[in-house]
Amino acid sequence: xxxxxxxxxxxxxxxxxxxxxxxxxxxxxxxxxxxxxxxxxxxxxxxxxxxxxxxxxxxxxxxxxxxxxxxxxxxxxxxxxxxxxxxxxxxxxxxxxxxxxxxxxxxxxxxxxxxxxxxxxxxxxxxxxxxxxxxxxxxxxxxxxxxxxxxxxxxxxxxxxxxxxxxxxxxxxxxxxxxxxxxxxxxxxxxxxxxxxxxxx
Amino acid sequence: xxxxxxxxxxxxxxxxxxxxxxxxxxxxxxxxxxxxxxxxxxxxxxxxxxxxxxxxxxxxxxxxxxxxxxxxxxxxxxxxxxxxxxxxxxxxxxxxxxxxxxxxxxxxxxxxxxxxxxxxxxxxxxxxxxxxxxxxxxxxxxxxxxxxxxxxxxxxxxxxxxxxxxxxxxxxxxxxxxxxxxxxxxxxxxxxxxxxxxxxxxxxxxxxxxxxxxxxxxxxxxxxxxxxxxxxxxxxxxxxxxxxxxxxxxxxxxxxxxxxxxxxxxxxxxxxxxxxxxxxxxxxxxxxxxxxxxxxxxxxxxxxxxxxxxxxxxxxxxxxxxxxxxxxxxxxxxxxxxxxxxxxxxxxxxxxxxxxxxxxxxxxxxxxxxxxxxxxxxxxxxxxxxxxxxxxxxxxxxxxxxxxxxxxxxxxxxxxxxxxxxxxxxxxxxxxxxxxxxxxxxxxxxxxxxxxxxxxxxxxxxxxxxxxxxxxxxxxxxxxxxxxxxxxxxxxxxxxxxxxxxxxxxxxxxxxxxxxxxxxxxxxxxxxxxxxxxxxxxxxxxxxxxxxxxxxxxxxxxxxxxxxxxxxxxxxxxxxxxxxxx
Numbered sequence: 053x054x055x056x057x058x059x060x061x062x063x064x065x066x067x068x069x070x071x072x073x074x075x076x077x078x079x080x081x082x083x084x085x086x087x088x089x090x091x092x093x094x095x096x097x098x099x100x101x102x103x104x105x106x107x108x109x110x111x112x113x114x115x116x117x118x119x120x121x122x123x124x125x126x127x128x129x130x131x132x133x134x135x136x137x138x139x140x141x142x143x144x145x146x147x148x149x150x151x152x153x154x155x156x157x158x159x160x161x162x163x164x165x166x167x168x169x170x171x172x173x174x175x176x177x178x179x180x181x182x183x184x185x186x187x188x189x190x191x192x193x194x195x196x197x198x199x200x201x202x203x204x205x206x207x208x209x210x211x212x213x214x215x216x217x218x219x220x221x222x223x224x225x226x227x228x229x230x231x232x233x234x235x236x237x238x239x240x241x242x243x244x245x246x247x248x249x250x251x252x253x
Numbered sequence: 254x255x256x257x258x259x260x261x262x263x264x265x266x267x268x269x270x271x272x273x274x275x276x277x278x279x280x281x282x283x284x285x286x287x288x289x290x291x292x293x294x295x296x297x298x299x300x301x302x303x304x305x306x307x308x309x310x311x312x313x314x315x316x317x318x319x320x321x322x323x324x325x326x327x328x329x330x331x332x333x334x335x336x337x338x339x340x341x342x343x344x345x346x347x348x349x350x351x352x353x354x355x356x357x358x359x360x361x362x363x364x365x366x367x368x369x370x371x372x373x374x375x376x377x378x379x380x381x382x383x384x385x386x387x388x389x390x391x392x393x394x395x396x397x398x399x400x401x402x403x404x405x406x407x408x409x410x411x412x413x414x415x416x417x418x419x420x421x422x423x424x425x426x427x428x429x430x431x432x433x434x435x436x437x438x439x440x441x442x443x444x445x446x447x448x449x450x451x452x453x454x455x456x457x458x459x460x461x462x463x464x465x466x467x468x469x470x471x472x473x474x475x476x477x478x479x480x481x482x483x484x485x486x487x488x489x490x491x492x493x494x495x496x497x498x499x500x501x502x503x504x505x506x507x508x509x510x511x512x513x514x515x516x517x518x519x520x521x522x523x524x525x526x527x528x529x530x531x532x533x534x535x536x537x538x539x540x541x542x543x544x545x546x547x548x549x550x551x552x553x554x555x556x557x558x559x560x561x562x563x564x565x566x567x568x569x570x571x572x573x574x575x576x577x578x579x580x581x582x583x584x585x586x587x588x589x590x591x592x593x594x595x596x597x598x599x600x601x602x603x604x605x606x607x608x609x610x611x612x613x614x615x616x617x618x619x620x621x622x623x624x625x626x627x628x629x630x631x632x633x634x635x636x637x638x639x640x641x642x643x644x645x646x647x648x649x650x651x652x653x654x655x656x657x658x659x660x661x662x663x664x665x666x667x668x669x670x671x672x673x674x675x676x677x678x679x680x681x682x683x684x685x686x687x688x689x690x691x692x693x694x695x696x697x698x699x700x701x702x703x704x705x706x707x708x709x710x711x712x713x714x715x716x717x718x719x720x721x722x723x724x725x726x727x728x729x730x731x732x733x734x735x736x737x738x739x740x741x742x743x744x745x746x747x748x749x750x751x752x753x754x755x756x757x758x759x760x761x762x763x764x765x766x767x768x769x770x771x772x773x774x775x776x777x778x779x780x781x782x783x784x785x786x787x788x789x790x791x792x793x794x795x796x797x798x799x800x801x802x803x804x805x806x807x808x809x810x811x812x813x814x815x816x817x818x819x820x821x822x823x824x825x826x827x828x829x830x831x832x833x834x835x
Contacts, residue, residue: 053790054786054790054793055513055515055516056786057512057781057785057786057789058512058513059502059505059506059510059511059512059574059578060435060436060437060499060502060503060505060506060513060574061349061435061503061506061507062435063350063430063431063432063434063435064432064435064513064516065431065432065433066432068516068517068520069516069517070515070516070517072514072515072517073514073515073793073801073802074799074801075799075800075801075803075804075807076514076518076569076573076801078799079566079569079807080518080562080566080569082814083561083562083569084562086565086814086817086818087554087557087558087559087561087562087565088557088558090554090558090561090621090625091550091557091558093825094550094625094627095550097626097627097825098546101627101825101828102829102831102834102835103627103828103829103831103832103833103835104546104626104627104834104835105539105540105546105549105627105834106545106546106835107542107835109542109543109544109545134715134716136715167833172542173542176392177390177392177393178390178393178475178479180633180634180703182634182635182701182703183701183832184701184718184720185701186701186832187631187635187699187700187701187831188630188631188831188834189540189629189630189631189632189633189634189635189701190540191479191538191540191541191542191633191634192542193475193476193479193541193542193543195474195476196476196542196543197542198541198542200834200835201833201834202832202833202834203832203834204832205831205832205833206832211716211718213701213706213718214703215633215703215704215705215706216390216634217319217386217388217390217393217705220315220316220319220384222319222705222706222707223315223706223707223709223711223713223714224711224713224714224715225714226711226714226715226716226718227716
């Protein structure tokens with residue numbers, strides 16, 4: 053016997069814990085199975101997929117992080133652009149990137165197909181690392197060193213947009229990452245660089 | 254009616270026969286009016302923002318863009334929505350249960366706290382002493398009064414939630430209704446419980462931040478702030494979801510006589526919201542350095558997507574309830590006669606259906622997808638995020654609240670809905686404009702266009718960022734859609750203000766006669782066939798087949814499910830094109 057016909061505005065007399073119709077059970081089962089698929093995809097991608105936000109995450113003081121970055125720049129500096137050092141670390145090494153209002157420091161020069169340990173932190177506010185035009189986005193939080201293993205799969209002249217509001221000059225905060233291909237061809241100046249347009253859904 | 258209620262000033266509603274406590278009615282009115290004022294401020298801010306992000310217009314200077322962005326967030330996500338929810342709580346607790354409100358004077362005190370709190374926040378924001386946006390992430394620091402205003406507002410809202418529970422207790426004790434409380438009240442109760450959880454997280458983060466702003470604490474851990482703040486910021490949106498679903502059930506009942514398919518299924522889904530929803534803070538921390546993959550996966554998925562399951566259940570039971578309700582009224586032909594013959598010109602109904610469809614298809618699907626741990630890498634802080642939440646909060650919640658208002662104006666304010674012809678098209682205008690905004694934002698965000706950003710031409714930046722020219726088209730969609738949507742919002746405000754303050758009084762609801770300014774659900778209330786119970790049993794019987802009483806809805810949710818799978822897996826494919834990251 054079903055509960056008598058009533059709307060959501062009516063109080064429900066008696067016991068309303070009644071079995072659902074088969075159609076409802078089917079939909080709830082499909083939805084539940086789908087939820088399990090949604091859940092399973094994440095561990096699965098850690099296992100089989102190539103893009104995960106895991107990394108190595110440690111606490112760091114802004115002062116200590118800045119000292120590491122300065123040493124890193126000194127060791128591998130190969131040039132300058134607009135007053136910022138261009139730094140070309142060897143493949144496999146630790147790479148340090150600093151966000152501070154309103155600058156990404158330094159400019160990185162990496163090799164296509166080689167893995168690097170990319171460290172990111174902030175010296176002041178929260179910043180947002182957004183790699184144009186790849187559309188790769190990470191949060192950069194002061195006091196934390198977010199170290200991600202990255203392998204640039206395409207060469208080109210990339211930008212780092214800040215996508216976390218950090219103050220009135222937020223929209224001027226743009227950095228640069230250069231990726232050279234396996235023949236060693238450099239992409240020296242961003243005006244001649246070939247940058248594909250990212251996009252999708 | 255109970256003896257206690259009879260002693261209090263009350264009236265009998267001419268449309269529904271319910272006893273309405275006048276003290277509660279005044280609280281409903283005042284909260285709804287303030288909500289509409291906040292909507293006016295928020296919508297004006299929205300217009301300015303849309304015309305700034307539209308690069309060809311680029312209206313505001315940088316400082317004012319960020320300032321108005323903070324104003325927009327606060328007015329829409331906090332003041333408009335929560336004041337309206339306070340009205341919903343007073344309405345559901347008293348009117349729907351024929352009950353008296355618990356301590357109405359304390360209700361006015363709480364209303365006062367919320368009003369003072371919101372005016373304080375407005376003053377700080379407009380005067381440029383709180384240029385920290387809605388999220389106010391430290392180390393960005395605002396004037397201490399900004400944080401204090403939010404705390405006062407939250408204390409008031411927490412007080413009203415407490416009064417709602419007290420009202421439920423009184424109604425139960427005084428036996429103002431027989432059996433279990435109606436499903437709509439149950440949904441409102443779900444919203445109130447989530448509100449308590451949310452506001453406690455708010456206290457946990459805003460009190461230390463206030464102490465930091467006056468120099469008592471030395472610093473706030475920015476990552477801890479992000480965790481606790483989003484337990485407020487995201488959970489607050491789940492109050493909206495629960496309140497919105499409750500209103501879906503209410504509008505379904507009022508406009509087309511929607512029935513409750515199965516109380517067990519619908520109520521269990523509400524319980525899932527309560528149990529799992531505050532884990533959603535993790536949606537905002539998926540690419541943060543403070544948390545590991547296991548924590549992110551468990552939390553972002555509400556422990557295996559149990560809150561998503563709840564929404565998918567309501568996504569079935571709400572339209573199915575409408576379908577069955579219509580079938581029991583005689584609209585039985587084919588799959589979709591119930592939908593074709595629905596009252597599409599009733600703004601209460603069109604708001605309901607637009608809210609359900611856009612919330613589910615756009616807000617729901619995009620939300621689950623971008624809230625996936627790895628897919629968030631291609632979505633975090635891009636325009637895809639506001640593209641998603643405008644579909645949930647604006648096209649979903651605000652649209653449902655607008656639809657409810659078209660019924661509250663005659664029922665609670667006892668006035669005709671003014672500018673009735675405008676009211677009939679207002680939901681379509683608003684929803685259409687918002688869809689343009691949402692598509693524009695989502696597509697622009699897929700190209701990496703950041704949210705909360707004054708100038709993506711990067712004119713003052715050291716390096717050029719040559720976004721694809723198609724991005725300009727998407728941002729123009731945001732601008733033009735914004736103009737249309739704000740026109741829809743202004744129309745709603747003009748209709749509401751004219752009706753409430755200068756509208757024609759309604760003292761009776763003539764049956765069976767269409768009256769301009771009164772939604773059809775009140776003059777021609779949906780009535781089920783006399784033998785509805787027998788028809789219902791027959792439709793549910795095994796002889797009727799496995800598709801049961803609501804075959805049309807099964808088709809609709811099937812389409813939804815296909816769209817969901819397509820969008821979800823397409824995003825995994827797009828993710829796989831990126832650099833290797835781990």
